[in-house]
Amino acid sequence: MERRFITSREIRASGSSKAPQISGYAATFNSPTMITTQNGSFREQIKPGAFSRAIREADDVCCLFNHNDMYVLGRISAGTLRLKQTDRGLFYECDIPDTQAGRDTHTSIQRGDISGCSFAFEVGEDDQDWDMDERGLLNRNIRNVRSLIDVSPVTHPAYASTSVSARELELVNAEIRSGKLRRQRLQVSPEKVREALQGKSWEQQLEERDAAIRRRRQNLFNELL
Numbered sequence: 001m002e003r004r005f006i007t008s009r010e011i012r013a014s015g016s017s018k019a020p021q022i023s024g025y026a027a028t029f030n031s032p033t034m035i036t037t038q039n040g041s042f043r044e045q046i047k048p049g050a051f052s053r054a055i056r057e058a059d060d061v062c063c064l065f066n067h068n069d070m071y072v073l074g075r076i077s078a079g080t081l082r083l084k085q086t087d088r089g090l091f092y093e094c095d096i097p098d099t100q101a102g103r104d105t106h107t108s109i110q111r112g113d114i115s116g117c118s119f120a121f122e123v124g125e126d127d128q129d130w131d132m133d134e135r136g137l138l139n140r141n142i143r144n145v146r147s148l149i150d151v152s153p154v155t156h157p158a159y160a161s162t163s164v165s166a167r168e169l170e171l172v173n174a175e176i177r178s179g180k181l182r183r184q185r186l187q188v189s190p191e192k193v194r195e196a197l198q199g200k201s202w203e204q205q206l207e208e209r210d211a212a213i214r215r216r217r218q219n220l221f222n223e224l225l
Contacts, residue, residue, distance in 0.1 A: 003067060003120045004033070004046075011117055011153060013109035020096040020106045022063075022073070026119040026151035027051070028089035035140075042138040046145075051085045054148035062150045063094040067120060071101040073153075083151070090119065092151045105153060116154040122147040 004027060011024030029048045034041060054061070063081045065071035074081035074094035084091045096102040108114040127144040 002122065003118055004044075011109055011115060013106045015096075020102070021093060022096060022106060022109055022153060023091070023093040024117050024153070025088065026090045026092050026117045029087075031089075040138070042140050044140045044142065046089070046142045048087065049085070050142055050145050051083070051090050051148060052144075054145055055083055055085055059148045061148050063092065064150045064152045065101055065105050066154050067118065067150060067152045071105070073097065073102055073105060081151075083148075090151070094151075109153060114153050114155055116156065118152045118154045120149040120152070121145045122149070 011022065013020065013022050015021040027046055027050075029046055029050070032043050032045050035044050058076060060075065060077045061081060061083060062069075062072055062076075063074040065073060073096055076083070080095040080097070082093045084093075096106050105114065123142055123144065124146045127142065127146050129141045129143065131139050131141070133139060
């Protein structure tokens with residue numbers, strides 16, 4: 001199981017005190033996000049239509065607070081959670097229960113203390129594509145969510161790496177090492193992929209780029225003095 005998080009001020013707490021609701025986007029399409037694992041870094045995007053199967057087949061998705069099974073806020077099978085796939089991403093609307101967790105969550109969202117959303121999911125090998133851009137950055141494109149498990153308002157919307165993400169990347173590494181890598185899957189030579197995975201992380205590359213920009217700005221500033 002993997003989890004993905006987004007920070008969005010668009011999560012809303014609405015309804016009356018007798019019928020409170022929360023709503024927001026648990027996932028957005030075509031939003032590149034960097035994932036860092038012990039096996040390397042890659043950029044990930046969820047492609048439009050990725051949740052079509054889950055909605056069509058009515059996966060019994062739960063709405064949980066912080067992905068915690070002890071704090072169930074709604075559920076598809078109970079009719080208290082509704083999902084909709086839009087051009088932007090996966091939208092959810094949940095009828096909040098009259099429980100301590102429900103009241104606390106609704107109030108915290110209303111106050112702005114909770115502003116993040118997340119979803120838990122599983123994908124299969126055929127549900128994703130890997131490629132590489134001109135800078136040598138490995139990309140993972142998720143075309144289909146095989147199992148949608150839950151959507152959650154979260155306190156700390158950090159985009160964390162997961163054990164599944166690490167295993168997925170290790171599978172790519174294994175294909176490279178075994179020589180079974182399909183060129184049409186990565187659209188680059190195995191040597192370039194190996195160099196990218198064994199090189200510096202994307203965060204390190206960004207830090208070096210930012211440092212270079214700062215040095216250039218300082219040099220320009222010094223020339224004007």
